[in-house]
Amino acid sequence: MRILVTGKNGQLGRSIQKTVNADTKIGNNQSPNEYIFVCREDLDLSSKSSISHYFDNNDKFDIIINCAAYTQVDRAEQDAELANQINHLAIKQLANIANNQQAKIIHFSTDYVFDGESNKPYIETDTPNPINAYGRTKLAGEKALQALMPINAIIIRTSWLYSEYGNNFVSTMLKLGKERDELSVVNDQMGSPTYAADLADAILEIIKHKKFRDVGQTTQIYNYQNEGDISWHEFAKEIFKIEKIECEVNPISSHQYPTPAKRPRNTLMNKDKIVEAFNIKISNWSSSLNTCMTLLKQQQ
Numbered sequence: 001m002r003i004l005v006t007g008k009n010g011q012l013g014r015s016i017q018k019t020v021n022a023d024t025k026i027g028n029n030q031s032p033n034e035y036i037f038v039c040r041e042d043l044d045l046s047s048k049s050s051i052s053h054y055f056d057n058n059d060k061f062d063i064i065i066n067c068a069a070y071t072q073v074d075r076a077e078q079d080a081e082l083a084n085q086i087n088h089l090a091i092k093q094l095a096n097i098a099n100n101q102q103a104k105i106i107h108f109s110t111d112y113v114f115d116g117e118s119n120k121p122y123i124e125t126d127t128p129n130p131i132n133a134y135g136r137t138k139l140a141g142e143k144a145l146q147a148l149m150p151i152n153a154i155i156i157r158t159s160w161l162y163s164e165y166g167n168n169f170v171s172t173m174l175k176l177g178k179e180r181d182e183l184s185v186v187n188d189q190m191g192s193p194t195y196a197a198d199l200a201d202a203i204l205e206i207i208k209h210k211k212f213r214d215v216g217q218t219t220q221i222y223n224y225q226n227e228g229d230i231s232w233h234e235f236a237k238e239i240f241k242i243e244k245i246e247c248e249v250n251p252i253s254s255h256q257y258p259t260p261a262k263r264p265r266n267t268l269m270n271k272d273k274i275v276e277a278f279n280i281k282i283s284n285w286s287s288s289l290n291t292c293m294t295l296l297k298q299q300q
C-alpha cells in the first residue's frame with residue numbers, strides 16, 4: 001500500500017516516522033507498505049492549487065494520514081481564515097481526492113470541539129460546541145470529511161499532544177522550570193495528555209487491522225488520549241518531579257491566566273470505542289510521560 005503522511009515535521013508526523021522506521025528495522029513490517037512523508041513545501045494545505053498540483057503529479061495513494069493542521073490555538077482567533085483553509089477547506093479537497101483515488105483517510109481532530117462543560121468523559125456522539133476559533137475550524141473539517149466520505153475515513157480526536165519533538169507543554173515547562181524558581185499553572189482545566197508516540201503506535205495498529213482495511217467501512221470518529229485525568233497544574237508538577245527540578249508550581253484559575261482563545265474546562269474523553277474496535281491498549285499518562293522524558297534526556 002502507498003501511504004501518504006502529511007505534516008512530516010510536526011509532532012505526530014515525526015512520531016509516525018519513528019514508529020514506521022522502528023517497525024521496519026525489527027522486521028515487523030511484513031506488508032509491502034510504502035510510506036511517503038510530506039511537509040508544507042511539498043503539499044501546502046493553505047493553497048488549493050498546491051494540493052491539486054501535488055496529487056496530479058504523484059501516483060495514487062491507498063491511505064492518506066493527515067497530520068498537518070493549523071494548531072496555534074491562540075493565534076487562530078485572529079487568523080481564523082487561514083486556520084479554516086487548512087483545517088476545513090483543505091480537508092474537503094483531500095476528501096474529494098481520496099474518493100477519486102479510492103483512498104482511505106485517517107484524519108485528526110481535537111478535544112477542543114467540545115465546550116468542556118460536561119461532568120462526564122465525552123463520548124464520540126456527544127454534541128460538539130467549540131468555544132474557540134481553532135475548535136470551530138477543526139469541527140468544520142470533521143463535518144466536511146464525514147459529509148464527503150461517508151465511508152473509508154476515520155477521524156481520531158486527541159488532546160494535549162506532546163512528544164520529544166518541537167514545542168509543546170513538556171518542553172515549555174522544562175525550559176521555564178530551569179529558568180525560574182516558581183511558576184503559575186492553571187488547575188481548573190482537566191483532561192488527559194497524549195504522548196504522540198502512543199498515538200503513532202495506535203495508528204499503525206489501526207492500519208493493520210481488518211476492520212480498517214475492509215473496503216466500504218462507514219466513516220467513524222474515535223477518541224484517543226492517554227488514560228487518566230489531570231489538570232495542567234498536576235501535569236507541570238509531575239514533569240518537574242521526574243526531572244528533579246526545584247520549581248514551585250502555583251495553582252491558578254483560568255481567569256488569572258487569560259488567553260486570546262478560551263479553553264474548555266473538562267475534556268476527558270472516553271476511549272472504549274477505539275479500544276474495542278481495534279484492540280488497542282492505552283497507557284496511563286504518567287508512564288508515557290516518563291518514557292518521553294527518558295528519551296528527551298538521551299537526546300541532550
Ligand SMILES: NC(=O)c1ccc[n+]([C@@H]2O[C@H](COP(=O)([O-])OP(=O)(O)OC[C@H]3O[C@@H](n4cnc5c(N)ncnc54)[C@H](OP(=O)(O)O)[C@@H]3O)[C@@H](O)[C@H]2O)c1
Nearest residue numbers: 007009010011012040044045046068069071108110158161
Ligand atoms: N498539539 C495538540 O495539543 C493537539 C491536540 C489535539 C489535537 N491535535 C491535532 O493532532 C494533529 C497533529 O498535531 P501536532 O501536535 O502533531 O501538530 P504540529 O506539531 O503543530 O504539526 C502540524 C504540522 O502541520 C504542518 N502544517 C501547518 N500548516 C500547513 C500547511 N499550510 N500545509 C502543510 N502543512 C502544514 C506543520 O508544518 P511546519 O512544520 O512547516 O510548520 C506541522 O508539520 C492535528 O490535526 C492537530 O489539530 C493536536
